Amino acid sequence: MAKIVLDDVRKKYGTVDAIKGVSLDITDGELVVLVGPSGCGKSTLLRMIAGLESITGGKISIGNRVVNDLEPSERDIAMVFQNYALYPHMTVRENLAYGLKNRNTPKEEIDRRIADAAKALEIGPFLERKPRQLSGGQRQRVAMGRAIVREPAAYLFDEPLSNLDAKLRVQMRVEIKRLQRSLATTSVYVTHDQMEAMTLADRLVVLNGGRIEQVGTPIELYERPATTFVATFIGSPSMNLLAMSAAAGGQWALSHTISLPPDVATLGIRPEDLHLATGAVDDAFRMDVKVAAVELVGAESYVHGTLSDGAPIVFRVAGRSRIAIDEVVPIGAKAPSLHFFDNQGARLM
Ligand SMILES: Nc1ncnc2c1ncn2[C@@H]1O[C@H](COP(=O)(O)OP(=O)(O)OP(=O)(O)O)[C@@H](O)[C@H]1O
Ligand SMILES: [Mg+2]
Numbered sequence: 001m002a003k004i005v006l007d008d009v010r011k012k013y014g015t016v017d018a019i020k021g022v023s024l025d026i027t028d029g030e031l032v033v034l035v036g037p038s039g040c041g042k043s044t045l046l047r048m049i050a051g052l053e054s055i056t057g058g059k060i061s062i063g064n065r066v067v068n069d070l071e072p073s074e075r076d077i078a079m080v081f082q083n084y085a086l087y088p089h090m091t092v093r094e095n096l097a098y099g100l101k102n103r104n105t106p107k108e109e110i111d112r113r114i115a116d117a118a119k120a121l122e123i124g125p126f127l128e129r130k131p132r133q134l135s136g137g138q139r140q141r142v143a144m145g146r147a148i149v150r151e152p153a154a155y156l157f158d159e160p161l162s163n164l165d166a167k168l169r170v171q172m173r174v175e176i177k178r179l180q181r182s183l184a185t186t187s188v189y190v191t192h193d194q195m196e197a198m199t200l201a202d203r204l205v206v207l208n209g210g211r212i213e214q215v216g217t218p219i220e221l222y223e224r225p226a227t228t229f230v231a232t233f234i235g236s237p238s239m240n241l242l243a244m245s246a247a248a249g250g251q252w253a254l255s256h257t258i259s260l261p262p263d264v265a266t267l268g269i270r271p272e273d274l275h276l277a278t279g280a281v282d283d284a285f286r287m288d289v290k291v292a293a294v295e296l297v298g299a300e301s302y303v304h305g306t307l308s309d310g311a312p313i314v315f316r317v318a319g320r321s322r323i324a325i326d327e328v329v330p331i332g333a334k335a336p337s338l339h340f341f342d343n344q345g346a347r348l349m
Contacts, residue, residue: 002063002076002153002186003028004049010057011044011210018044020210021058029184031177033197035233036207042190045207046156049188050079063153078152082159084143086131092142093127096149110149117145120179137168144172148179154186161196173199194236198222206230228345231268237302237314239339240274242267251307252287258335265343271302273337274315276329283332289313290328294321305329 004026011019019041026032034042047053049060051072060067067075086095093114100110118124121141131139140163147155157176161169173196180187180200191197197204198218206213206221206229214226218234225231225239232238242252244265254260254267269285277283289305301321304314315331323329340348 003061004154004186004188005061006045006049006058007060008058009045009048009055009060011041011048011053012056018210019048019056022207022210022212023058024205024212024215026186026188028186030202031180031187031189031200032203032205033201034188034190034205034207035192035197036213037233040207041210042207043158046079046158046188046190049154050077050156051075052079076153077156078147078150078154079156079158080143080147080160082162084139084160086139086142086146088131091128091130092123092134092145095131095142096127096145099146099150113149113151114145117148120148121145121175137164137172140164140168140172144176148183152185154188155180157187157189157191159190159192162192169193169196176200194234198234204234206233224347225268225339226347228266228268228341231339231341235270237271239268239270240313240315241341242269242311242313246307246309246311251309251311252285254338255284255286255335258284258338261340261348263342264340264348266341266345268339268341269333269337271314272316273333274313274331275333276317277332278330282334284335285333285338286330287313287332288328288330289315291323291325293325294323296320303329 006022006024009019009022022045034045036042044053048055051067051070055068062075062077096114096117097110118127121144123138123141123145126134126138140160161172164172177200189200201218203215204218204221205215208229214221214230221230221234225234228241244267277286287307289307291303291305293304295302301317302314303317303321303323306312342348
């Protein structure tokens with residue numbers, strides 16, 4: 001077990017600045033999830049921790065060792081990729097045992113670790129099969145098993161579930177969380193999946209263009225995003241952002257009881273914090289929305305509409321919405337759910 005410390009880590013590919021100075025302390029046993037748009041540097045950062053990519057500047061420590069110049073095999077980490085890269089000519093058992101045999105682990109120890117991993121991941125029945133005789137989800141679990149049997153100081157995951165169907169993803173997500181809790185092994189996990197990020201992470205790191213935009217618990221990032229970038233990146237559907245200049249045009253109104261911070265340029269409201277405002281009087285925010293589309297997503301519906309100046313807005317209603325297309329409906333929000341940003345996109349208050 002080990003903490004991982006990144007100190008002003010940088011990566012240049014030729015003239016491309018892929019990582020522009022990232023500093024992050026990952027505590028022992030913590031699961032940190034990296035999120036951010038495609039190309040923001042998530043895989044690069046993970047591969048630098050693993051030692052698969054050289055670093056252009058800064059320092060990486062695992063445990064109490066600076067690992068900048070250590071080979072991947074000397075770093076005591078296990079990595080799980082999206083394309084699980086199992087050895088096709090070996091059985092599942094041989095795939096799991098391979099790394100351990102190379103380290104001269106005693107046979108009884110190998111058998112014990114394989115039995116433990118097989119039980120946790122429910123791959124016991126496939127141990128004597130070759131990878132091609134398995135489904136995608138089963139292969140993914142074997143890849144996970146190969147990392148687990150190593151009992152490394154840290155796990156690195158790069159979108160390990162992205163090839164799985166929705167049901168299996170949920171199942172594996174719960175399983176990873178349970179395993180990580182019981183093994184208490186420091187982990188860095190990259191995903192595109194909001195639910196995966198929110199539910200797995202002890203802390204979330206939002207990357208944007210090779211820099212850290214914000215670090216915090218999922219709930220901190222959701223409730224107090226530091227920037228409009230984080231505000232729109234965390235949460236689905238995205239937070240609505242409204243230009244303050246539109247208020248002057250009568251597009252929407254804030255209660256006079258709200259004391260606006262100076263320099264406020266943008267108002268943010270999450271779709272789930274908006275409600276149909278038929279009668280409610282203590283709303284801090286009011287607007288009329290012309291409905292363009294309604295999406296029913298099971299227990300709730302998302303209503304997509306526009307303000308009279310054409311600005312898009314999304315709000316949630318519980319259950320099946322009865323709202324008709326082209327109808328104009330009043331919606332509102334309470335004061336605590338309002339977010340204010342300046343013209344640089346930085347949070348105010
Ligand atoms: N070997 C390479 N040579 C040159 N540029 C690279 C190389 N690998 C990555 N890059 C660039 O570095 C940046 C970060 O890439 P990276 O793969 O880390 O992104 P990512 O956040 O993992 O994206 P995705 O979500 O699409 O997987 C991108 O602009 C990419 O084009
Ligand atoms: Mg990537």
